[in-house]
Amino acid sequence: KAGVTQTPRYLIKTRGQQVTLSCSPISGHRSVSWYQQTPGQGLQFLFEYFSETQRNKGNFPGRFSGRQFSNSRSEMNVSTLELGDSALYLCASSVGGQAHHEQYFGPGTRLTVT
Amino acid sequence: QKEVEQDPGPLSVPEGAIVSLNCTYSNSAFQYFMWYRQYSRKGPELLMYTYSSGNKEDGRFTAQVDKSSKYISLFIRDSQPSDSATYLCAMSRGVTGGGNKLTFGTGTQLKVEL
Numbered sequence: 001k002a003g004v005t006q007t008p009r010y011l012i013k014t015r016g017q018q019v020t021l022s023c024s025p026i027s028g029h030r031s032v033s034w035y036q037q038t039p040g041q042g043l044q045f046l047f048e049y050f051s052e053t054q055r056n057k058g059n060f061p062g063r064f065s066g067r068q069f070s071n072s073r074s075e076m077n078v079s080t081l082e083l084g085d086s087a088l089y090l091c092a093s094s095v096g097g098q099a100h101h102e103q104y105f106g107p108g109t110r111l112t113v114t
Numbered sequence: 115q116k117e118v119e120q121d122p123g124p125l126s127v128p129e130g131a132i133v134s135l136n137c138t139y140s141n142s143a144f145q146y147f148m149w150y151r152q153y154s155r156k157g158p159e160l161l162m163y164t165y166s167s168g169n170k171e172d173g174r175f176t177a178q179v180d181k182s183s184k185y186i187s188l189f190i191r192d193s194q195p196s197d198s199a200t201y202l203c204a205m206s207r208g209v210t211g212g213g214n215k216l217t218f219g220t221g222t223q224l225k226v227e228l
Contacts, residue, residue, distance in 0.1 A: 033214050043158070043202065043218040056215050090157055100214045101146040101206050105157035
């Protein structure tokens with residue numbers, strides 16, 4: 001079974017621009033969560049989608065948004081990029097429900113904001 | 115104060131040693147406890163999870179949870195150079211308590227030397 005895939009793997013953007021990251025979960029998984037990983041803060045939860053609905057949201061500004069499609073694929077958007085948004089953005093998928101804790105991560109998208 | 119505390123290391127041990135990795139937490143609502151391994155430039159890989167207190171063994175890995183002390187551990191027996199990675203603990207409240215949101219420690223960097 002194929003794992004979680006994320007595209008693109010690397011991205012360089014300029015401050016003020018916006019960016020869209022994509023995540024394809026493991027086949028059969030309906031829940032997709034997004035995390036931001038930085039050296040200073042570690043892994044921080046952004047939001048979770050289940051069956052196209054945002055079910056959970058972390059403490060990030062409204063510039064960070066996401067959506068999920070009917071095939072469970074998810075996108076994350078960051079508008080008006082700031083230098084501090086430079087990070088590894090990780091997507092994790094799970095079956096959902098009682099198996100929520102078994103989350104499988106993709107390789108991440110490395111975003112650099114200049 | 116962070117909800118989950120983890121010593122960042124680095125921790126250096128000789129091949130064959132028993133490794134002990136630990137996390138403490140402050141939120142008594144956490145019910146699920148996970149350990150992830152992350153190699154450089156890769157996404158985190160789920161090693162094992164435990165529900166509530168107790169021990170769980172999987173090959174060379176043993177996870178322990180002591181909810182009364184809010185303390186969890188991961189033991190690695192007969193450590194190998196291939197175990198060199200960053201180990202992250204993660205916790206969640208369960209489906210009814212917060213869905214898929216995982217709260218991570220900052221990770222402990224482990225190096226197993228020949």
